[in-house]
Amino acid sequence: MIVPHSIAEAGDPLIVQRATNYYDDLIVRLIGDGVSQGSAIERVATAYLDGKPLPVGKKKLTKKERDSLFWSSNVVRECPPESWNVEAMSFALARYLGQEPVAADGLVARVARDAPDALIRAVRYSGLVLNPHSPRRVELEQAAAEGEAVAELCRVLDLFALAHRDRIAAVEAQKARLAELSVFDLLIYASLYAFEVLVPRDFKEKALALPSRVDLELAWDALSDLLAWKLAGASISSLKLTDDIIGRSVARHLRPILFESGTANSSEAVSRPLNYHQ
Structure with missing residues (x-):
């Protein structure tokens, strides 16, 4: 069995190859069939994104194993700068940035140097902005020295991370x-708000105006999120309602709203749940 040391060797007709890495083997076969190097790299990246290699018998690769196989391949190590800008390779790079278990030493720095635009697109696709503690974020910070465009991207990610932390703190305060x-x-509260504000809007009837910058779909999502959050932290015993529990809850929370007791109007009271989601 002869394993090529580089992608360039894969085009040598004198070599009979059978690579030990699925992705290296695939590109060897593609180039051997006359496919150009650029197209072959794109097809290998597409195979990776499609979850190949497929299971053989009962053996099925884990996501970590597949990631490790791809990012350790000659296909990646010797990928020419222009191929990183191909959509499939950009999506593959985004997948790398979005995971943590597998590290490819020097990969991010190399792409930052050779194809910074491809790296910037991949970062945007990856959701790395919401994962500031990822080891891939550390790799990106280290790669910032390769060019101003990547350094600027890192500064933008820092600003987003700060804004996200502030948002989380605001949500916790409302909770x-x-x-x-x-x-x-x-x-x-959720039911009253829905029937006073949301349901009439669904039927295109006159209703109270929603708070600014909050559309109808977001308002429904807010109510669902609130109830899911409250249910997640509720004990089994607290969900067992009796007539006495229902009566006390209605007297405390529903009666003042219906009779506008202690509030300027009923809409002021029923808007309380939505304020949490803003």
Whole structure:
């Protein structure tokens, strides 16, 4: 068995190859069939994105094993700069940036130097902005020395990370305001808000105006998220309702709204759940 040391060797008709790496073997066969190097790299990247190699018998590669196989291949190590700009390789690079278990030493720095635009696109596709503690983020910071474009991208990611932390803190503060409510209590507010504000809008009837920058779909999502959050932290016993529990909850939360007691109007009270989601 002869394994080529480089992609260039794969075109030598005197070599009979059978690569030990699936992706190297694939590119050897493609180039041997007359496919150009650029097209062969694109097809190998597409195979990786499609989850190949397929299982053989009962043997099935894990995602980590497949990632390791691809990112350690000669296809990646010797990928020419122009091939990183091909869509399939950009998506493959985004997948690398979006995972943590597999590290390819020097990969991010090399792409930052050879094809910075491809790296920037891959970062945007990868969702790395929401994972500032990923080891791939460290690799990106180290690669910033390769060019101003990547350095600027890192600064933008830092700003997004700071804004995200502030947003999370604001959400936690709003959740604290609703902490004393039971699931049933929150369901009262959610139902009233939905029927007073959202349902009439669905039927194109006159309704109270939604808060600025909050559209109808977002409002429904807010109510669903609130109830899911409250249910996730509720004990089994708290979900067992009795007539007494229902009566006390209605008296405390529903009666003041229906009779506008203690609020300027009922819409002020029922808007309370939505404020958490803003």
